[in-house]
Amino acid sequence: MQPAVGGPCQGIRNLIPELAVQGIYSEVVCVDDANQFSFPEDPFTVHVLGPGVTPWQYTGLLQGWLEYNLDRFDIVIVHGNWLYPGFATYKVWKKLSESSNGASKQIRLYYMPHGMLDPYFQVAPGRSWKAVRNWLYWKFIESKLVNQADGLLFTCHEELTLARSSFKPYMPKRELNAGFGIPEPPAYHASMRQELDSKFPELRGQQYFLFLSRITEKKGVELLLQVYLRLVERYPKLPRLVVAGPGLDTPYGENARHFVSSRLSLRSSVTFTGMLSGDLKWAAFYGCQAFVLPSHQENFGIAIVEALACGKPVLISNKVNIWREVADAACGIVSADTYQGTLGAWSEFVEMPAAAKNTMGVNAEKTFRHQFSVKNAVRQLMSCLSMEKVVQ
Structure with a gap:
């Protein structure tokens, strides 16, 4: 649940308050180390059972907690694959299911891969x-989890489709497009930009493009900078580029x-x-001309x-799993995750008339409201599942 690790934990924070409504x-149960960072003040119970050790994120506290608590819930959702928490949950769930023999309620178990079954991870360089x-x-452990659980929950149709091509045997009982979304952003106010300009004076009065994500190879940062270098040479009055996100010290x-x-x-x-x-992030969004993410693999992209x-x-890029929704709604430009593809898309936007850019921005907000609001995501999730008490 550490905010810096990426989208799934933020997605959980977005969904649970709306589910409560x-x-x-x-x-929520997680294997973070409470001594390593400060948790946000979440409006729901978070059981911190870490630190998880080794890349598998093993912790001896988790299985005992699950054995004692799992039957308090109707549905269990495991976020992510390939880690000990998913294995431990499956093991305890399986034991409870076999011991009940239909005499008590059957707890339903779902896995939400968040892109971790994408074939990219099997073919990516390095x-x-x-x-x-x-x-x-997969052969010895994960296939059992995926194929014997009650189903898989996907954030969008593209993710659901791609997951079918990564591993065999792949025979989940149910494949559910559960959707994903975010709450309404805070309304813009001038103090947001003042705070941003105060922290980064070089942005005062400047237009800029925004990249906001983790600084990793998968996100296409190298590609972003190479293309921007070419654009600076081509367009003398090009807006600045703001690169925001954790990972600069790697x-x-x-x-x-x-x-x-x-x-x-x-x-x-x-x-x-x-x-x-907080306000610095929203100021960066509200102040940018456009958001740029030439990612080589992106599941949903909060x-x-x-x-x-x-x-x-x-x-x-067309490696972002919601690229079809963006293209169909005309709220952005989609390209291949290559130098030429990114250069072409970015150049097209730079040369676009102001009126066309404004129309694209109007379409962007409409797309959020119609497809990606957390209210819509919760309705979609609830249409997939009948839920009362959930542990995630």
Whole structure:
């Protein structure tokens, strides 16, 4: 549930309050280390049973907690694959199901992969060993979890379709497009921009493009910077580029910063902000010309939807699983996750008349309201499942 790790934990935080409005009680169990970071003050119960150790995230506290508490709930949703919490939950759920013999309620178990069954992870460069490891883990463990649980919950149709091509045997009992969404963003107020300008004075009075995501290879940051370098050479009055997100202190992040610092035209045009949250984050969204994410794999893209909610066009790759929705709604430009594809899309937007950009922004907000609001996501989830008490 650490905010810096990415979208699933934020998705959980978005969904549970709206589920509560519908009378559905939820609790969260995680294997984070409470001593390593401060948890937000969530309006729901979070059981912190970490720290999870090894890449498998093993903790000896989890199985006992599940054995003692799982039967308090009607439905269990495991977020993510390949980790000990999913295995431990399956093991306890299976034991409870076999011991009840129909004499008590049957707890339903669902897995929500959040893109972790995407075939990208089996073919991406530099992942050969991890691909073999995943294949072995699938053969002996994960296939049982996926195929014997009551079903899989997907955030969008593209994710559901892609999951079918990664591993065999793949025979889930149910494949459910449960949707995903975010709450209404806070209304814009001038103090948001004042706070952003105060922290990053170089942005005062400037137009800019925004990248807001983790600084990793998968997100296409290297591609982003290479294309922006070409655009700076092509368009003398190009808006600045703001690169926001955690990961600047990693080797990949340090390489990204070196790429910028070693080029004069980029040093004066690119701002690295680190992770933004609260009003600073929303100020960054509201102030940008467009949101740019040339990701090589993106399951749902909460930041993309946050940009849409702020009425901002999005320039994304066709490896983002909601790219069809963006293209159909004309609220952004979709391209291949290549240098030429990203350059073409970005150049098209730069050369677009102001009226067309404004129309795209209006379409963006409409798309959020009609397809990606948390209210719609909860309605879609509830249409898939009949829920009363849920542990996630």
